[in-house]
Amino acid sequence: MGIMEFHVCRQGHEARWIVRLGNAVYGSYLDKEQALLDAVDAARDALQCGREAQVWVRDRASPARIF
Secondary structure (H helix, E strand, O other): OOOEEEEEEEEOOOOEEEEEEOOEEEEEEOOHHHHHHHHHHHHHHHHHOOOOEEEEEEOOOOOEEOO
């Protein structure tokens, strides 16, 4: 099994924040902070189950790994 990568980014004409896991949308949020909190929680849950996990933020600047 590979590393689970959660990507926090904006999507759509409403520019809602989403969390993507691979090609699937894991969640949709009104603000960046809630999306980050959920992504980090999901990554921690994955780690507790023995999986490797990372959280990336994809904003206007370059992508950044935060967890």
